[in-house]
Amino acid sequence: MDLAVRHRPAASLLEGIPDCTVRAGAPLAPCTTYGIGGPAEALAEPASVEALREVLGRCRDAGVPVRVMGGGANLLVSDAGVDGVVVRTRRLRGCYRYGNRVTAEAGLPIPGLVTRCAEWGLAGAEALAGIPGTVGGAIAMNAGGRQGEIAPLVESVETCTPDGVLRVRAAADMGFAYRTADLRSETVVAATLGLRREDPAAVRSRAQAIHDAKAATQPLRDRSAGCVFRNPGGKVGAGFLIDAAGLKGATRGGAMVSPRHANFIVNACRATAADVTALAEHVRERVRERFGVSLESEIRIWA
Template identity: 50%
Template structure:
């Protein structure tokens, strides 16, 4: 039998360090790292993973991700070739639409929409990531979320089967969706014509707000925990006296207690240990179990999930 992925040598590399591919800049290597150039190659990679029972993971910009120090024992797929960064604008449609591939940079898309006087995406100004990652996470915040503009998406499942899903089928919820085992390769978004000057002003205002309220001096992956119903995770962590708490090089940010930042020398295990400590303190003081928003990829699944109960483990 043909050795695993040996026919894909030009787009698959072994032992690729993942830290440069994530915002945290932490963690070990992927056993295999694949950059498919087409849907056919993507299907072939997923098919071989299924046949060999090897776990596959899809990586966006790594802006909501912590990779464990031991790395990932599977295939990490990165959708950044031109085939997965296409954008097609339909300005005359009613409402105007854009159909974009899953690997498109979200901020590129937002800027292009703002420049063309199309509203609906500017509420996500300053949120790093790809379109696929934003849809999987239902990225957003106090100004709006991606679910508000998604009309339909095209996904590929573990068997390499392509399927179109309506926004209702995606099951968008607060910072999440039902897309755990599905890879987003394309999405159609419906936007609305707006006065370009007013749109630009709102975009800048939201960007400024983010810069003022988020710790940007050190690497992080945004909010670590989802807000529990009726509470702000950041406020609970702050009230538990955790701001500035440090384990190794990981620190609960001073500007926003729901961010953990990676200072010099930090390891993924420092971050995992600090997450576990924060959860324990908040549970003991307020009886609230914080649920992770951050995704954690680890080759020692069971143990990392024990460490920080609620970790997704990722992959499919």
């Protein structure tokens, strides 16, 4: 059956919402950094907070499942795609400054946030230099690295509940921990960060140095979703264990453990989600056999 016809119900539920594009059966692969994944039953891209509220509210009333995606930089979408509505936030990308505070909408790309803050002479966000994705994804994942994570910068987060109600949550109420936050099924609408004033050139040069250090050790040009596994206990490097197990360069189908950084599984040649999953399972088994450590997934899997 034609995909667009088969997928009509979830899309038609969202008909007529102003400032919102809706596509039935839209392929998700181009929406992810992996370039992998089947279609969404319906893909909605709201361009206003009102449109987002309406999408969430209608889905809630109709009992249609909703998933939210930003830049798809931490996602592995199954080859069969996903049921229900996928909300993509890329059209919500406002960024406003109030003194030392910056409020950024969920769909603003992280690199855009880093650049804007540096231009404004506001320091702190450069810790996120070189991390792809959006502000909403960075909040959901508490994105960061050696130079720090987003959580300590956050003052408050505006969210939307599954029934379309807007809330403002203080940072202390976000349950931030290593690469996670407790969103309680809410969608991030915007985040307000508290930053420090500094010379723009100094902030810019630190951002460049952090980006360059990442690019020197990680395969930033290859298709991936970043680190596949969480560092066990948040301390020992999963990449160190995978490398020590001799797995750099291991393949399954078109997926490969990056020879550059062992915690990256890259889409080397038309990989499928099944290839990535099979290789991740192989890595997990080998590391368990060799070191008695169970690796947990850091990337989010949509099956």
